[in-house]
Amino acid sequence: MLSLKGQDILSAKQFDREILLKLFKLADELREEIREKKVLSYGKGRVMATVFLEPSTRTKLSFQFAMKRLGGDVIDFDVTTSSLAKGETDIDTLRIIDGYEPDIIVLRQRKPLFPMKIKDLIKAPIINAGDGWNEHPTQALLDVYTIWRVFGKVDGLTIGIMGDLKYGRTPSSLSYLLSKFNDIKIYYIAPKPLQIREEVLQYIDGKIEYEIVYDVTNIIEKLDVLYVTRLQKERLPDQSIYEKLKGSYKLTADLLQRYKKIPIIMHPLPRTWELDTSVDTLPQAKYFEQARNGLYIRAALIKEVLGL
Numbered sequence: 001m002l003s004l005k006g007q008d009i010l011s012a013k014q015f016d017r018e019i020l021l022k023l024f025k026l027a028d029e030l031r032e033e034i035r036e037k038k039v040l041s042y043g044k045g046r047v048m049a050t051v052f053l054e055p056s057t058r059t060k061l062s063f064q065f066a067m068k069r070l071g072g073d074v075i076d077f078d079v080t081t082s083s084l085a086k087g088e089t090d091i092d093t094l095r096i097i098d099g100y101e102p103d104i105i106v107l108r109q110r111k112p113l114f115p116m117k118i119k120d121l122i123k124a125p126i127i128n129a130g131d132g133w134n135e136h137p138t139q140a141l142l143d144v145y146t147i148w149r150v151f152g153k154v155d156g157l158t159i160g161i162m163g164d165l166k167y168g169r170t171p172s173s174l175s176y177l178l179s180k181f182n183d184i185k186i187y188y189i190a191p192k193p194l195q196i197r198e199e200v201l202q203y204i205d206g207k208i209e210y211e212i213v214y215d216v217t218n219i220i221e222k223l224d225v226l227y228v229t230r231l232q233k234e235r236l237p238d239q240s241i242y243e244k245l246k247g248s249y250k251l252t253a254d255l256l257q258r259y260k261k262i263p264i265i266m267h268p269l270p271r272t273w274e275l276d277t278s279v280d281t282l283p284q285a286k287y288f289e290q291a292r293n294g295l296y297i298r299a300a301l302i303k304e305v306l307g308l
Contacts (some may be wrong), residue, residue: 044074
């Protein structure tokens with residue numbers, strides 16, 4: 001992949017190592033420019049539409065802040081006051097928004113694969129900000145960017161991904177991005193009903209060494225990174241599953257401090273019961289820094305997609 005200019009960003013699979021490292025370095029450069037100047041001029045005259053058909057805090061705000069820091073404008077689609085309430089289809093809604101000629105559309109939809117299905121109907125580049133349980137490619141970008149900033153590399157690391165790996169979209173995209181690097185090992189840590197989906201394992205097979213485990217306590221000291229995810233209550237087919245699995249995995253400071261080596265702790269947020277607030281006090285806790293990093297890596301991505 002030589003350039004992202006004008007491209008839809010739909011899946012973490014489409015990135016290669018070269019463009020990832022380019023984005024990481026650009027994000028660091030933009031971090032310094034924004035720190036010095038607050039608002040830059042790269043995006044002057046450009047408009048980004050944020051179309052979130054599912055709730056969001058970090059993803060939506062960081063994209064909006066990123067575009068504003070680049071000097072561009074943001075038009076936010078308000079789903080609560082839209083004609084979707086009158087029965088308009090989501091496809092018609094996107095075609096109307098695209099007709100106003102935004103330079104880029106950031107789209108979140110609770111339907112898996114929705115951005116892929118409409119991409120040929122939409123002229124503006126689409127950035128997938130999460131499509132149901134399927135993927136969240138820009139979350140994976142900020143996740144791996146955070147790892148790169150902490151360790152100065154990604155190659156050679158051992159990473160545990162713990163929690164709801166089946167219904168969560170972040171474990172799949174993170175796995176796809178990590179497969180672009182060398183000598184990575186992933187431990188998938190979850191109860192059997194929440195283990196990683198088969199299509200993810202098929203994609204990384206032969207690219208990454210991986211192991212399925214059910215108890216984090218057996219492998220904590222092997223890990224450089226422990227990435228925790230919440231149980232996706234809103235995506236479970238039966239809420240009795242939530243009640244059965246609630247509390248089946250949990251990270252606390254007391255648990256971590258039993259070990260000689262504590263990995264860095266990451267979480268895409270929001271958290272519920274799976275990551276205790278006691279972990280916040282540990283120097284290894286990186287999830288708020290991780291969220292901040294989203295602004296800079298998304299600014300880098302916007303800049304590249306718009307060819308600024």
